[in-house]
Amino acid sequence: MRVAAAALFAAYAVTAFAHPAPNSIVRFEFEAGGARAEYWIPESELDYARAADPAGDLPAYLLRHVAAETTAGERWRVAIASVRGTNYLGHPYIVATLTLTPPAGALARGFVLVDDAVTHEVRNHRVFVVARHGAGSDLVGALQYPANRLAVAAR
Amino acid sequence: MQTRTFAALLLTALTALIQPAYAATATCRQSTPNAGGSAEVAAAIAKFRPLLSKSQLAVFERPFDYANATHWSNLPVGLVPRTTLRLGDLDEKQAAAARRVFVAALSACGLELLDEVRRADDFLVPFDKRPIGWGAGNYYMAVLGTPSAKSPWMLQIGGHHLAYNFTFNGHQPGATPLFFGSEPIRFETQGVTHEPLSAQSQAMSQLAAAIAARPEAKLSGTFTDVVKGVFMAGPPGPDFKGGTDSNFPQTYPTGDADRGIKVGALSPEQRRLVRDALESYATLPGNAISAALLQAYESSAALDATFVGFSGSPDFSTKGSYVRIDGPRVWMEFVVQPAVAKPEDLHYHALWRDKQSDYGGEARR
Numbered sequence: 001m002r003v004a005a006a007a008l009f010a011a012y013a014v015t016a017f018a019h020p021a022p023n024s025i026v027r028f029e030f031e032a033g034g035a036r037a038e039y040w041i042p043e044s045e046l047d048y049a050r051a052a053d054p055a056g057d058l059p060a061y062l063l064r065h066v067a068a069e070t071t072a073g074e075r076w077r078v079a080i081a082s083v084r085g086t087n088y089l090g091h092p093y094i095v096a097t098l099t100l101t102p103p104a105g106a107l108a109r110g111f112v113l114v115d116d117a118v119t120h121e122v123r124n125h126r127v128f129v130v131a132r133h134g135a136g137s138d139l140v141g142a143l144q145y146p147a148n149r150l151a152v153a154a155r
Numbered sequence: 156m157q158t159r160t161f162a163a164l165l166l167t168a169l170t171a172l173i174q175p176a177y178a179a180t181a182t183c184r185q186s187t188p189n190a191g192g193s194a195e196v197a198a199a200i201a202k203f204r205p206l207l208s209k210s211q212l213a214v215f216e217r218p219f220d221y222a223n224a225t226h227w228s229n230l231p232v233g234l235v236p237r238t239t240l241r242l243g244d245l246d247e248k249q250a251a252a253a254r255r256v257f258v259a260a261l262s263a264c265g266l267e268l269l270d271e272v273r274r275a276d277d278f279l280v281p282f283d284k285r286p287i288g289w290g291a292g293n294y295y296m297a298v299l300g301t302p303s304a305k306s307p308w309m310l311q312i313g314g315h316h317l318a319y320n321f322t323f324n325g326h327q328p329g330a331t332p333l334f335f336g337s338e339p340i341r342f343e344t345q346g347v348t349h350e351p352l353s354a355q356s357q358a359m360s361q362l363a364a365a366i367a368a369r370p371e372a373k374l375s376g377t378f379t380d381v382v383k384g385v386f387m388a389g390p391p392g393p394d395f396k397g398g399t400d401s402n403f404p405q406t407y408p409t410g411d412a413d414r415g416i417k418v419g420a421l422s423p424e425q426r427r428l429v430r431d432a433l434e435s436y437a438t439l440p441g442n443a444i445s446a447a448l449l450q451a452y453e454s455s456a457a458l459d460a461t462f463v464g465f466s467g468s469p470d471f472s473t474k475g476s477y478v479r480i481d482g483p484r485v486w487m488e489f490v491v492q493p494a495v496a497k498p499e500d501l502h503y504h505a506l507w508r509d510k511q512s513d514y515g516g517e518a519r520r
Contacts, residue, residue, distance in 0.1 A: 044379070048377040048379070121376050122377050123378050142402075
């Protein structure tokens with residue numbers, strides 16, 4: 001499903017605006033040697049998740065709950081480049097920018113996302129996973145408890 | 156004679172006082188024992204059709220396909236536009252005929268729920284500053300396929316906080332998905348107090364209270380909405396179609412872990428509360444639509460294998476309170492959320508799915 005990335009987020013965010021239980025969206029963009037991700041997490045839902053696992057600061061928390069690995073199970077290196085708060089159409093979000101680097105010898109064109117940043121606690125929460133390709137994006141799928149793994153690939 | 160009448164009235168009043176709310180559900184149903192038959196509903200629709208204009212018919216009658224069947228939501232129409240026949244646009248004659256369709260399809264309780272949920276939406280209109288489309292007029296109806304006594308077709312009635320999706324003559328009895336909600340949970344208009352989901356909230360709350368002392372009944376995690384609700388995805392942008400049931404078919408938990416306590420392990424009184432909760436949802440459609448489902452849910456073997464679980468406060472006094480009935484085929488949820496119009500208040504969402512017969516088993520991608 002090919003869509004314009006900006007419109008995609010706008011649509012989700014508008015939905016969140018009137019909904020007391022907004023979902024998350026993580027957008028991956030593949031580049032030479034790895035991938036970057038922008039991860040929008042609604043604060044209201046993240047608060048529940050962090051209350052269940054309060055150790056460390058937010059980057060440390062995210063690194064405990066967001067990972068990428070090859071199909072053979074080798075971990076990619078995930079780093080948090082930045083974390084900021086924003087308010088989009090009336091709902092506060094955390095926006096984390098992540099960089100993902102494959103292990104030596106692994107292709108940088110795809111990985112298995114392993115993520116339960118909110119879903120380890122909030123049972124109805126969904127994380128929409130989007131892969132950007134040039135001018136458009138593909139909705140790869142969604143994660144909801146107990147599912148926490150999804151294959152993401154460059155087109 | 157007067158004494159006898161007074162005694163009878165007193166007895167009636169006392170009975171009403173000591174009967175739990177769900178008794179009203181049974182009473183409602185008994186008042187409309189034949190509602191929901193496909194021939195009966197099709198006949199009411201046949202009388203409604205000639206009153207509609209060409210353009211109204213064009214939105215009222217749709218093909219019975221996956222996209223149309225799954226186009227329901229728990230979001231207001233400003234966020235998830237409904238494109239079928241808007242009840243707020245009907246003239247007096249059309250509205251009366253539409254109501255006869257509702258009467259044919261619904262139990263008295265189901266009809267009352269429709270009225271009460273729409274009243275609650277009307278109550279929100281003064282708070283709708285954005286606007287996102289609250290209001291009783293923003294409820295819709297449609298038929299998918301051709302109404303008949305034999306071939307499959309659907310009747311949809313719904314809007315922001317209600318989605319009746321009834322499938323007639325399908326592979327399976329088609330009472331679901333059935334979503335309902337209320338914001339506010341209680342309100343007063345013209346001196347009358349309304350609580351649209353009182354029967355279901357009381358039945359689910361009493362069930363949660365009855366099992367609260369059993370550690371295995373407590374579900375892990377936090378619930379901020381129903382778990383198997385609409386999917387906030389789809390082709391977005393100006394023609395955004397997210398917030399519908401586009402994730403159908405659902406997957407459901409298996410095994411015994413974290414599903415609550417099995418009804419087979421409950422006392423007779425607790426089992427009665429499970430049945431009351433089941434009936435508070437399953438008696439909303441007309442009897443002909445859901446009687447077979449209820450019978451399947453309440454069979455001894457099915458009931459024994461059904462899980463009931465809860466999270467939060469059994470009395471539903473706090474957000475995040477949640478109750479679930481998860482059987483071999485039944486899936487019923489009730490959740491307490493913060494309100495949208497006034498976030499310090501609460502609002503309810505409830506969902507009934509059937510693991511085998513959502514859309515009568517007729518909706519395929």
